[in-house]
Amino acid sequence: MIIVTGGAGFIGSAFVWKLNQEGIDDIVIVDRLGTKNKWKNLVNRQFAEFIHKDDFLPLICDDRVPFEVTAVIHMGACSSTTERNADYLWQNNYAYTRTLATWAIKHGLRFIYASSAATYGDGSQGFSDDHGKIPSLKPINMYGYSKQAFDLWALKNSLEGKIAGIKFFNVFxxxxxxxxxxxxxxxxxxxxxxxxxxxxxxxxxxxxxxxxxxxxDFVYVKDCINTVWWLLQHPDINGIFNLGTGxxxxxxxxxxxxxxxxxxxxxxxxxxxxxxxxxxxxxxxxxxxxxx
The missing domain is CATH 3.90.25.10 (UDP-galactose 4-epimerase, domain 1)
Incomplete structure (x- = not known):
């Protein structure tokens, strides 16, 4: 099974579509649908199971995932740059990602996650994805900081050779x-x-x-998911990467x-x-x- 968190969201549902195009439907979508129309992104998508994000966390914390997993594509997050609840952003974007990454690495799974160009802040530190420059970045909103925090955690724990992070720019x-x-x-x-x-x-x-x-830097969502697919097919390519048009x-x-x-x-x-x-x-x- 391939786990796609945020699989009912914008980039996540597009990646589920890509998997279906490649003949893959052994997919578990982890997300929350809420009261809006996000459920419509699942229409005509083929997948094996949908699990609410809050129900999935105990499964991995207790090592009770009831199916065999080959990869985790972590696109789920609160993506609001104006969200003011810092505790929510920290738990949802940083802590959840850290728990998921730790579990994936423990089980030898491919782990690809969404970072963000919001980590670059006002751009005064440039837009290089060189690992040595990432610690100097200064996000200007809590969303960007929540993404930066996980990038820093991954680097501090020397995981850049084991996982792939993508700093998405302005996706449409x-x-x-x-x-x-x-x-x-x-x-x-x-x-x-x-x-x-x-x-x-x-x-x-x-x-x-x-x-x-x-x-x-505006980048089309299908270009993004083609890159995620390529990274999934090349588990030897790891690190934190920019993804825009340049x-x-x-x-x-x-x-x-x-x-x-x-x-x-x-x-x-x-x-x-x-x-x-x-x-x-x-x-x-x-x-x-x-x-x-």
Whole structure:
């Protein structure tokens, strides 16, 4: 069995789709569905079992997993960069991952997990995934820190040769509708254009960036899952890796492309950014892709 945590989520459900495309359905999805429409990501997916994330933890802690496992693909996390409950983020993103990794390593299983470009903070330390530079990174929100904490734990315990971590940059694609405020700007732009004919973007509060000139590294979800699949097929390739395109694009450039795809003239309104977001906003991200 291949365990996919977060298998009903955005990247996780896409990876379950990829496994199905490869003829694999011996899959156990570990997730929680909640009260939103995340369950729809499971429709037409083939898998053997679904286990709630809270029910799965005791199984691995007590070594009572009732099926043979070959790999753990850990895509599950709270991905909200605005989540304020630090205890929740710590338990869900760091402690849960640590427990899962410890169990996987103990049993000699392939372990691939999702880190994040949020670990790079404001980018002042660069965007290199060189292991020696990771300890100097300074995340600017608790979500990023919860991801950074596990990366540091893995390095401190010399696990970089046993597991594979992926620092996802700005991922977009199908099945992200359940993420609400955390959906990609492409998803938001598409629906705003359909509903109002225009797109609202946050103004810039840094003089070196014009409104809409903020730059991010946008990567398509299917490119991401193809990389995860490749890592699954190459268990000798381990470490912590960036995953983006290696080329940043501005919000304006991206939104103009969405308007063009819909055959409409661009209409962008720049709005004030909430004050609580201004100190934790990334104005520039660009993956260094030399290693992967």
């Amino acid at each position: 694609g199908p099945n992200e509708y359940h993420k609400e405020d955390m959906t990609s700007v492409i998803f938001k732009a598409f629906h705003q254009i359909k509903e109002t004919g225009k797109v609202r973007l946050f103004k810039s509060y840094k003089p070196e960036f014009s409104d809409g000139g903020q730059l991010r 080329k940043a694009r501005s919000w304006n450039d991206l939104i103009n492309a969405v308007f063009a795809a819909l055959g409409q003239k661009p209409d962008i309104e720049y709005i004030e950014m909430p004050e609580e977001l201004r100190n934790q906003y990334q104005y520039f991200t660009e993956a260094k892709m030399d290693k992967l």
